[in-house]
Each structure stands twice: as C-alpha cells, then as structure tokens.
Amino acid sequence: MGSRDGSGGHSTEDQVYAADIQSIREAQARIAPYVHRTPVLSSTSIDAIAGKQLFFKCECFQKAGAFKIRGASNSIFALDDEQASKGVVTHSSGNHAAAVALAAKLRGIPAHIVIPRNAPACKVENVKRYGGQIIWSDVSIESRESVCKKVQEETGAVLIHPFNNKYTIRRPGFDAQPLRMCGAEPKGADDSAQSKAAGKIITLPSTNTIADGLRAFLGDLTWPVVRDLVDDIIVVDDNAIVDAMKMCYEILKVAVEPSGAIGLAAALSDEFKQSSAWHESSKIGIIVSGGNVDLGVLWESFHKR
C-alpha cells in the first residue's frame, strides 16, 4: 500500500495522503530511541460515568509533556546532516515548540522557536529548558508565519511546520481491526468540523477556547486525512473540557492540559452518545495528548465554574 512520489506523499487507491503504513513504520523506528512508551490507564469509576470501557493513552507523560515530540523528532532526525547543520525553526504557542527545541537538542543542532505573545507561561518555560532560542511574534497566524520566514532567510534553518507537515502526521486507521476514528474539537476552534461539513478547508478568522493547543488550522496535508479517514468530529464547549480536566485530576490522577482532556469530554458528550460509533463500540481509546498547564490558570478555570 502506497509508494513515494516526488513530493514525498504516499498514495492509497486514488487519494494521495502525506503518510502511509510504510512511512509510519519508518517513523516508529526513527523516533524509538527518543520517546517514552507511555502507559495506558483505566478507571472503573470513569467507566461507570461513561457507560463504556475507556482506555487513556497518557501522552501527557511523554517527553516534553505531550505527543508532539513524536512528530518533532521524526522531522528532525529525518534531516540529512547538511540540512540539519543550519538548525531548525518553527512557530508554535506550545507543545510543538518545546518538542522541536528538545528534538533539536537531542540532535545537537540549534532550534529557533517563534512564539506568539499569548502562549502559556509553562510552555514557554519548557522551550527555554530545552535550550530553544525564542523569537516573539504577534498572535495572528500571519505574524507568526512572517517572523518565522524571516528567521529562515537569515539562518537557513529548516522549517518544522507545526501542523501541516508530513513527518508530524499521525494517520490512524490502518489497523486490521474495525476501528471507528473520532476527532474532538472545542466549539471556539471547530474548523475541522466545519470543514468536514462543507467538504473543503474552512479557516476561522479567530479562535476562542481554553484549549490553547487546539487553536491551529487544517493544512493541505492534514485535510485529506481528516476528510477521508476520520469518521466524525465531536465538538464540545469549554465547560465540558474543564469538567473532563477536573475528572482527569480527581479520578484518573493525571495532570492534563485542556487540550489533553478534550478526548474524555468528547467521549462523555451527548453528541457522541447519539453517534453510531458509540453504539458500535464497547471499548474506547482516548489519547491524552498533553499535560502542560499553568497551575494558576488551571485553578482559575475550575474556580470560575
């Protein structure tokens, strides 16, 4: 299944996707020395609330506190020595930023990280801890991209794109078992749900959600995967995210960030319970994608309820 074409894409039947089973296996081997094998946790108390068996893949315990090190280390260790020698650059408000800084440190090359001024303090601290060189930008995607481009021109660094990047795509659905794949999005940044409904990429003029890790957009590499291989996108509001986050702390004993709790919020939502995925599944796997949160911000979000 799939063969490389000139642009590095891979084809399945008629549609070309940015990742296939071969590239995923290559990625697995490439990143194995640099990532943790994170545990899967479960809780009979949460199962009783959900009415299904839930399995939490705890990527919040991953290096740099989120799944992003997988894509970042895959991208950076796939570079040849000449490309790598000039370093890497990215723009990100959070977990991808720290992951690129750490992967670059592991490879021993410079990392230039463009960070918008509204990034959570703990995520900026992570970038510093891993030795990333920080360049500030405004919040808009245009400002982030233009500052990033300037750094690229000045340094020759390779861009490790935060989301539209074939080395960071984690394409699901190759498993031999019948598997329903659902995405989860906050109401204030539901571009994937809107795009699926419209049948084309919809880019939002702005986003408004507590889930700072979910404010990114679809790109031309990720859109075909979401369009064709994700069965459904469950949209939840910030209240549901905070409730799920609280449940993660109090019952699962796992410190998650808002974006990391959205999978549980989706699994507990009425929308999901009315879906065919719910009725056809007895076991539900949830990726807890990240755990980088300012404890002060966390408390305020609980307290405001």
Place this chain on the structure above:
Amino acid sequence: MGSRDGSGGHSTEDQVYAADIQSIREAQARIAPYVHRTPVLSSTSIDAIAGKQLFFKCECFQKAGAFKIRGASNSIFALDDEQASKGVVTHSSGNHAAAVALAAKLRGIPAHIVIPRNAPACKVENVKRYGGQIIWSDVSIESRESVCKKVQEETGAVLIHPFNNKYTIRRPGFDAQPLRMCGAEPKGADDSAQSKAAGKIITLPSTNTIADGLRAFLGDLTWPVVRDLVDDIIVVDDNAIVDAMKMCYEILKVAVEPSGAIGLAAALSDEFKQSSAWHESSKIGIIVSGGNVDLGVLWESFHKR
C-alpha cells in the same frame, strides 16, 4: 526463611516479623485479580534537578487512588466465609478507608468505616462511592478506636486495622540485590524517626502536617520492621512536600496528594544528599503512594507559599 507461629507471625533469624517472603508471595497471588499493575514513570527534567535517576512507582493510579487497596484486599480476601459474612470495620481518615470499602464491595460484604471529622472531603467521597457505611468519630485516636470497637461489638464485623495489621504490612528488603531502604516522614509527624533514634516506639501526642495520610502511628507489628529493616528515615517539612507536589503536577504530570509527594521531597532533601544511601546509589525508586487530594486544598497550599 520464616515459618508460621501460632500468632501468625513469621520469624527470620531471631526476630519475628509480621511478614516474610512467603506471606508476601501469598499476598501477591491473593490480590492480583483486584489491583492494577501501576506504571513506573521517569523524567529527565526531574533527574537533572535531583542529580540521580529517579523512578516513580505510581500507586496514585492504583484502584481507589492509593497503594492501600493492596493491604485491604489482602486482609479481606484472606478471611474465611464465616468471618467475612459479618462484614469488616476500620477507622481511617482516608485512603485505607476507601480501600477497605472497595475491597469489601469486591468481596460482596458490608464495610463499616469510622472516619474522623477532619478527613479530606475527597477521601470521604471515595468511601461513599465504594458503598462503605460511614460512622463519624472525633479526631483523636482514642475516639476513633472506641467508636470502632463499638461497631465491632454491635455487628461482629472483623477489624481491618489501618496500620498495625500483618496483612497490610509491606515488608521490603528481601530482594537479592543490595538495596538501601529509606522512609520519609513529615516534620510534624515524625514518630518513626524519633522511635528509631530512641530505640523504642515513641507515640506523638498530636501531629501537624499537610500530609493527612501520614498522621498514623507505629504499632507493635510495624515497629520491628521499621527498626531493623529501614536504613534511615528522612524528615522533611511541609514546604518541601508542597514543592515536591508541585513538581509532580508540573513536570511528572501526575496528580499526587501531599503524602504521595513525600518520597520525592525526601529524595531532593539535603539530609538525603548527605546520607550514605545517596552516595552508594545511582538509581532511586520512589513510591508515589496516593493521589487523593481536594483540588481546592491543593491550590491553597500552592498559593500560601
């Protein structure tokens, strides 16, 4: 090594302990169906702070949120059917209470739980969730014990003692590897450290620590184990406990209660760094014993600093 005597104790050389390798293996087999195999986590960021490799055995992910289900299920599933039929009783302000309630529920017998009025709300909630019948007592150990005795007399329930119980003792030190065993205690409840210094059981008139799970005392079954088999007791103050707890949340991404963070606090303490255990070890295992904490209380403890 060791053989049963009439009182159920086990002897090693001259000293009789309440647990030996055989009783521990029996316990392991008895409780296996009822407990999680919890993961061991590590963090290079915390290792860098500590100056050693630390391995965190995360018993906060255990059933009922703490290691206590091990002793409770061992005690309750060791009862014969006639003993079990009348139910069990215990007094505890927290994790042992919830663990006894859950283990009794798993065995299908009643659990009477005597809880002092100063118990953390989330731990009381856990007892309720597992169907334990709550009887309130005053805070003093005398009140707890007298209420407990009354319940025993009225119901015929078997006492599952919260700490002085041969089925809940987790005796370390049988491993073939050279292993240094250190305990950790809060300054406001350091009866073990004082007892080791005095060579006899010292019982404190009162305790004062944020670590609500560590306010219990030594008993005649636990004292010989602590006296002979624990190399050293590291005493840390509540500030160090809160610092370690914050590190668990922010870096390890694990939601721990104060008592669960004390092992890390001890590993980072000056006292430990001056000990021979520190100088003779490259790898340090830490038991993260529990994760049941009221988020409001947690925040206040961070905020007060």
